[in-house]
Amino acid sequence: MSNEQPNAPVTGVRWQENVAIVDVAGDIDLNRSLDFQKSLLAVLEDGPHRIIVNLSGVPYMDSSGVASLVKLLSRARKSGCQLSLVGLTTRVKSLFEITRLDVVFNISPTEKDALA
Amino acid sequence: MDLIPREPIALHFCSSPAHLPVIRAAVERMCDLLGMDSEATGGVVLSVDEAMTNIIKHAYKGDSGQPIDIVMTPVGQPDPNALEICLSDRGQYVDPSQIKSRDLDDVRPGGLGVHIIVKCMDEVTYAPRDGGGTVLTMIKNLQSIDAEASKEVSS
Numbered sequence: 325m326s327n328e329q330p331n332a333p334v335t336g337v338r339w340q341e342n343v344a345i346v347d348v349a350g351d352i353d354l355n356r357s358l359d360f361q362k363s364l365l366a367v368l369e370d371g372p373h374r375i376i377v378n379l380s381g382v383p384y385m386d387s388s389g390v391a392s393l394v395k396l397l398s399r400a401r402k403s404g405c406q407l408s409l410v411g412l413t414t415r416v417k418s419l420f421e422i423t424r425l426d427v428v429f430n431i432s433p434t435e436k437d438a439l440a
Numbered sequence: 441m442d443l444i445p446r447e448p449i450a451l452h453f454c455s456s457p458a459h460l461p462v463i464r465a466a467v468e469r470m471c472d473l474l475g476m477d478s479e480a481t482g483g484v485v486l487s488v489d490e491a492m493t494n495i496i497k498h499a500y501k502g503d504s505g506q507p508i509d510i511v512m513t514p515v516g517q518p519d520p521n522a523l524e525i526c527l528s529d530r531g532q533y534v535d536p537s538q539i540k541s542r543d544l545d546d547v548r549p550g551g552l553g554v555h556i557i558v559k560c561m562d563e564v565t566y567a568p569r570d571g572g573g574t575v576l577t578m579i580k581n582l583q584s585i586d587a588e589a590s591k592e593v594s595s
Contacts, residue, residue, distance in 0.1 A: 354493045355457035387552040415482045
């Protein structure tokens, strides 16, 4: 899937067999979280066995961005798709810790770690 | 030149999600000037963002043209020992007893904003605004002021 919208949160999706690696860029807040969520759920509809969301290009995220990822996690579990988050920046990692979602999501430092 | 802001700074925004990055930048700069460390600054910025999001979604129900006032006040003399941030809206007053975070073990989208604010700030109070709306007051204590930032630098 390619996302050609300017300033779109999801900048691209790379496929490695049945694994979809989703690249995300920019702050994810109330202004962009709906587009973020739509793009994530569209990837799930393509039927991957696993989705890896690369957040290394996201310096900031608020609870609306987290809500998008929680929705993706819920849908992914129902469809038997594994979900991993990688490349969390300091503030995004802190947000997951504050909300205790760091123990709910499968979080790895890098794509390589997630794919190992 | 005194690098530390000592007077209240008042900002006026409308309830548009597109304004959130500008608000975050202003709050972050204020925290930087007060010598707050990165972790505390991140918490304050996130708290203001979450409070703004709640106002936009709940007090104004998504209407993007409504007023939101933010006043950032360094508290304490001679050097500030806390940062007070007040957000005022003219939307539907939210009864504080109805403002509560969901159980964090109940993993579902939404309902995290209040939890984040309470977790990141040292004091949080909601009060009705004269003329209608809500005033949210949040205080973050400054653990330490960067000695360098407290110096008066002559240019």
